[in-house]
Amino acid sequence: MTLLLKQLFALLRLLNSDTGTNQIAAGVACGLILGFAPMLSLQGLLVFLCMFLFRIQIGAALTSAVFFAMVAWLFDPVSHALGVAILETASLQPLFTTLYNLPLVPLTRFYNSVVMGAGVMSVLLAPLVFFGSKLLIALYREKVVARFKSSPVWKLWSGTTFFKWYSSYEKFHG
Amino acid sequence: MDKTTENKKPVKKQGPIRVEAVVPMLIVVGATVLYFSLFFDAHLRRGLEYGATQANGAEVNIGRLQTSVFKATVLIGDVQMTDPLQPLRNRVQIGEVRFGMLWDALLRGKVMIDEAMIEDVQIDTPRKQAGRVLPPPAPQSGPSASDKMLATMKEEFSGNVVGDLAAIAAGANPSEQLQQIGGDLKSDAYMAELQRSMDETEQQWKTRMAALPRGEDFGALRTRLSNVKVQDVKDVAQLQAAVKELQAIRDEFEAKSKPIVEAGTGLAGDLKGLQTSFAGLDDVVREDVRGLQARMKLPSLDAGNLSRALFGMDVLNKVQQARAYMEQARQYMPSKGKQADKPAPRNIHKGRDYAFGHPKGYPAFWLRRALVTSTLPGGKGLSGEIRDAATDQALVGRPMIATLKGDFPQQGVSGIKAELVVDHTKAEPVERMELSVARYGVAGRSLVNSPNVTLGFAQAVASASLTAELRGEQVKMQVSNQFRDVAFETTAQSTVVREMMQASLAGLKTVRMDAGVRGTWGDLDWNLSTNLGDALARGMKRYLQEKMDEARKRIQAQVDQRIAAQRQKLTARRNELESRLRSSLAEKQVQVDKLRADLEAARRDLEQRKNAATDAQKQKLKQDANQLLDKWRR
Numbered sequence: 178m179t180l181l182l183k184q185l186f187a188l189l190r191l192l193n194s195d196t197g198t199n200q201i202a203a204g205v206a207c208g209l210i211l212g213f214a215p216m217l218s219l220q221g222l223l224v225f226l227c228m229f230l231f232r233i234q235i236g237a238a239l240t241s242a243v244f245f246a247m248v249a250w251l252f253d254p255v256s257h258a259l260g261v262a263i264l265e266t267a268s269l270q271p272l273f274t275t276l277y278n279l280p281l282v283p284l285t286r287f288y289n290s291v292v293m294g295a296g297v298m299s300v301l302l303a304p305l306v307f308f309g310s311k312l313l314i315a316l317y318r319e320k321v322v323a324r325f326k327s328s329p330v331w332k333l334w335s336g337t338t339f340f341k342w343y344s345s346y347e348k349f350h351g
Numbered sequence: 352m353d354k355t356t357e358n359k360k361p362v363k364k365q366g367p368i369r370v371e372a373v374v375p376m377l378i379v380v381g382a383t384v385l386y387f388s389l390f391f392d393a394h395l396r397r398g399l400e401y402g403a404t405q406a407n408g409a410e411v412n413i414g415r416l417q418t419s420v421f422k423a424t425v426l427i428g429d430v431q432m433t434d435p436l437q438p439l440r441n442r443v444q445i446g447e448v449r450f451g452m453l454w455d456a457l458l459r460g461k462v463m464i465d466e467a468m469i470e471d472v473q474i475d476t477p478r479k480q481a482g483r484v485l486p487p488p489a490p491q492s493g494p495s496a497s498d499k500m501l502a503t504m505k506e507e508f509s510g511n512v513v514g515d516l517a518a519i520a521a522g523a524n525p526s527e528q529l530q531q532i533g534g535d536l537k538s539d540a541y542m543a544e545l546q547r548s549m550d551e552t553e554q555q556w557k558t559r560m561a562a563l564p565r566g567e568d569f570g571a572l573r574t575r576l577s578n579v580k581v582q583d584v585k586d587v588a589q590l591q592a593a594v595k596e597l598q599a600i601r602d603e604f605e606a607k608s609k610p611i612v613e614a615g616t617g618l619a620g621d622l623k624g625l626q627t628s629f630a631g632l633d634d635v636v637r638e639d640v641r642g643l644q645a646r647m648k649l650p651s652l653d654a655g656n657l658s659r660a661l662f663g664m665d666v667l668n669k670v671q672q673a674r675a676y677m678e679q680a681r682q683y684m685p686s687k688g689k690q691a692d693k694p695a696p697r698n699i700h701k702g703r704d705y706a707f708g709h710p711k712g713y714p715a716f717w718l719r720r721a722l723v724t725s726t727l728p729g730g731k732g733l734s735g736e737i738r739d740a741a742t743d744q745a746l747v748g749r750p751m752i753a754t755l756k757g758d759f760p761q762q763g764v765s766g767i768k769a770e771l772v773v774d775h776t777k778a779e780p781v782e783r784m785e786l787s788v789a790r791y792g793v794a795g796r797s798l799v800n801s802p803n804v805t806l807g808f809a810q811a812v813a814s815a816s817l818t819a820e821l822r823g824e825q826v827k828m829q830v831s832n833q834f835r836d837v838a839f840e841t842t843a844q845s846t847v848v849r850e851m852m853q854a855s856l857a858g859l860k861t862v863r864m865d866a867g868v869r870g871t872w873g874d875l876d877w878n879l880s881t882n883l884g885d886a887l888a889r890g891m892k893r894y895l896q897e898k899m900d901e902a903r904k905r906i907q908a909q910v911d912q913r914i915a916a917q918r919q920k921l922t923a924r925r926n927e928l929e930s931r932l933r934s935s936l937a938e939k940q941v942q943v944d945k946l947r948a949d950l951e952a953a954r955r956d957l958e959q960r961k962n963a964a965t966d967a968q969k970q971k972l973k974q975d976a977n978q979l980l981d982k983w984r985r
Contacts, residue, residue, distance in 0.1 A: 229372045229379075253700045264705045277707035283460030291702030 197234065202310035204228070204237030206303045211238065212245025213299035215292055219284040249295050260294030392416050399427070406679065407442070409433035410482035423452040433482025434475070441478055446471025450721075461713040467721035472733055475762050513660055514801025516891055517848045537642070538914045541635045545628055545921055549928060552621055556932050563614060564607040569942045572607075575600050576949055590961060597957065601950055608943045611936070618936060622929050629925065632918070636910055643906050658864075658884030659877070661798050666830055666866040666879060669817065673828065674872065677782050677821050686775035687745040706743055714743035723755060733757035733767070750774035763792040779823045787816040793834060804848050809840035811862070824871045834862040847894065855890025859883065
């Protein structure tokens with residue numbers, strides 16, 4: 178829980194700073210794939226590994242995963258229809274037969290209509306979400322953060338002893 | 352140097368790879384290992400218990416469960432499956448189940464068990480505490496035809512025919528209850544309907560009769576006819592004019608008389624319909640009498656009826672069990688045709704699984720062989736084998752075959768032989784079962800339980816056999832039971848009933864029951880016979896036939912009496928309506944016929960005049976020609 182909260186605070190800090198746009202956007206894109214994939218699946222594990230190994234904002238990934246899981250649930254009928262269409266495509270049958278009988282690949286549950294449909298949708302939407310997130314973060318920093326920092330409330334708050342003490346603490350401990 | 356620049360720490364440039372994540376990764380891996388070592392078995396045991404409970408319909412307990420991830424082995428011990436009909440007893444209890452799975456298949460997301468051991472199997476064992484019984488699952492989309500069929504059978508078999516007969520023998524007068532029956536006879540409703548139908552018919556015919564041509568219409572035609580100069584025709588022109596007028600009158604007559612002719616045909620049809628409806632009243636009265644007999648629990652003394660009341664529920668339970676197992680087998684091991692059909696998933700969020708297996712591939716689950724053993728002191732016990740239990744039999748290419756033979760001496764059951772074949776390799780699913788039990792003890796088994804009489808086996812030695820073949824929607828089942836050395840247990844408050852039961856059962860030491868069920872799930876044909884039913888029917892007839900006949904006659908008489916007045920009134924009304932309509936139509940018909948005859952006479956008259964005129968002309972021409980010839984000869 179502490180780790181999770183730490184990640185969420187890190188996300189907020191990063192969101193309100195001038196750096197880490199790519200990390201947050203990549204996190205949101207990973208969250209999309211995680212949210213659209215089944216809870217326990219090979220592809221979910223791979224995305225987790227990527228989040229650990231590469232500099233991807235984990236807080237953003239987990240938050241957006243929860244959000245996209247709800248979106249995916251609402252879109253399950255669409256995913257099912259898309260998955261059925263793909264899995265019943267005659268020209269893809271030999272490919273699916275090979276994949277189905279390969280080690281590890283069936284652990285992705287690609288042979289399930291909802292998993293296949295949602296998987297294809299998430300992979301197609303991931304680049305759009307990545308670039309869209311970058312745009313939204315830039316807009317947020319420009320329109321919301323800058324305006325908030327120039328507001329009297331922030332100025333009043335940043336002038337307090339507690340804020341100064343916290344700023345110096347953060348400088349030393351990060 | 353600027354103060355702010357001075358305070359800034361040198362920022363270390365970070366690459367895309369998170370090197371510092373190695374430790375958290377190791378922590379995650381460690382936590383996973385720890386979970387599988389400490390908690391996985393308990394969680395899996397709970398999961399299996401839940402799944403098995405859902406499949407069994409009653410609580411299933413697993414005493415212990417051990418897994419080895421590296422060896423892919425599972426050990427399940429002390430499995431207890433509650434009997435849903437007797438929650439204090441286990442349907443099956445298994446000492447230990449051991450099996451290993453192939454990693455090759457597991458890596459492909461499939462479960463392949465080469466050989467499993469199922470040891471120390473027992474049936475009908477007591478439980479420490481009652482198991483939880485699940486409520487029956489709600490139907491997906493209303494009851495199916497087979498559900499309705501089985502519900503009807505259940506209603507029929509659960510009736511207490513023997514108890515009702517005993518009540519009559521004890522002195523209850525069924526016809527006395529007739530006084531309390533309200534005015535909800537079907538005959539009443541039918542007669543009200545007849546009345547309404549007659550009102551409608553009368554109203555329709557009133558309107559129709561008013562629209563028919565009247566006497567003055569035909570009078571005008573008759574006047575026109577009398578003005579036609581048929582007698583005084585002098586030349587061809589007059590003849591032509593008379594014919595033309597006569598044709599016009601005839602056309603008008605035909606137009607006016609047509610509705611009267613049609614009304615005659617229509618009236619005959621309507622009156623015939625009324626007669627048929629009146630005849631139907633007799634059928635409704637018979638139905639009312641039958642209904643009253645059933646409502647007053649006036650049962651039939653037919654042996655078949657008694658046999659169904661005694662053993663019908665037993666057979667029905669077996670049929671329902673067979674259907675429940677069949678449905679599970681067809682759900683978890685779909686036949687080739689079913690897989691191709693791909694029905695819509697019940698839960699859209701779960702989607703639909705596709706199988707892309709190839710001939711040498713693994714199905715999602717395949718238990719190639721399981722050995723069932725239960726060795727007891729004295730060499731007795733149980734042995735059996737389950738072969739090829741697979742989720743895709745078409746892929747495996749072999750049906751599932753389970754065999755079992757042996758004894759359960761602790762439960763007093765011996766000579767069990769069972770063979771189950773589940774063949775879903777082809778489009779049409781087939782399940783076959785043959786089961787025979789050479790000997791089992793029966794004690795305190797109730798057959799009839801009513802306030803007036805109870806009947807059961809105090810003790811008996813029984814044998815049973817069951818043969819079933821379920822092919823697609825077709826059902827073929829044969830159940831036979833034999834109870835030897837039977838000691839009956841019967842109680843009755845009334846001395847007459849006690850005497851009757853004792854007389855019926857005297858000398859009956861062996862009870863046989865044979866039942867056959869055939870047909871489709873929506874339309875099953877039941878055939879059940881037992882010598883106990885025959886004996887009861889024979890014995891009870893002696894005491895009850897006279898009473899029953901009298902009761903039936905009284906019911907018939909009371910129904911007849913109740914509807915007699917209304918029936919008489921309706922019949923009189925029908926006769927009056929019929930005669931009134933017939934007579935008023937007949938008047939018009941007479942006028943039509945008379946005018947038709949006049950027209951015909953006028954036509955014939957004209958015809959004669961035309962022929963006479965032609966003959967006269969011919970004669971004159973002949974005379975003129977002869978005169979001319981004579982002149983020429985001279």
